[in-house]
Amino acid sequence: MYGEGGNHFIHAIRRNPDITVIVHDNMVYGLTKGQAAPTSQKGMKTPIQVDGVFEEPINPLALAISLDASFVARGSVGEKELTKAIIKEAVKHKGFSLVDVFQACVSFNKTNTHKWFKENTYVMEEGGNLKNREEAFKKALESSPWPLGIFYKNEDKDIFEEKLAPYAEGDKTPLYARKRGVEAAAALLKEKK
Incomplete structure (x- = not known):
């Protein structure tokens, strides 16, 4: 989604159709035997990038919030109940919903394992102001640990098809x-x- 589908991602956010996009983000291209993906972190070694990834990674949540996507969230397969609740909320939301889901690629990503995701993520506290775009953007820039939960909701945007x-x-x-x-x-x- 964030590589070959990047232009579609950007324009879908801009148009704000009533769709939910769920991206399984394992930080590699598993089908090509572990080549770096747009979200691979700098320095990550892969079977193809043996000296480590040198490109800046894409931050899909920060990108989505900067474009004023009307719903932005991140889950993790290690937090099944949270992720299930996020997906339900995203589907109920009117407008473009992004749910980025961290998951391990057990075959070709030996760095971002289930253990790594568990140790490098945290669940955000509920009850914050989900309409505050600036705070959502700041939160989306966090890593080490990475926040999980709903970052941003803008229910005032026009829906494309309407x-x-x-x-x-x-x-x-x-x-x-x-x-x-x-x-x-x-x-x-x-x-x-």
Whole structure:
């Protein structure tokens, strides 16, 4: 998502469609036998980056918050109940929801193991002001340990599909399911001339 899908990620946040994006972040490309991923940390050694990763890692939560994503959170497979609650909240949220989930790649990432994630993460206290974008951004920049939980929610943003002309009148029927006759299309074209 953060590599090849980076441009889609950015523009999805910008548009704010009512979708939930769950990214399983193990900090490597496991399907290519452990090559560094955009979230691999500097200095991490992989079978391909034998001298260590020298590029700056992408911070997906900070990026999402900087673009004013309307819901930003991080879970971990080591915190199953928290992650389950976060995903439920993300799905209920109207607008773009990002849930970054830390997970170990047991085959090709010998650095970020289950033990490493347990020792290098903490669960944020609940009850903070989730609308405070500046505080959320600061929290997203933390590492060693990495915070887990919901960082940011902006429920005041327009939802992409609700602003589209075909839905503006309140008809929620998907476009493919709507019945339109030739006469209606001809009238619309004539009106637009």
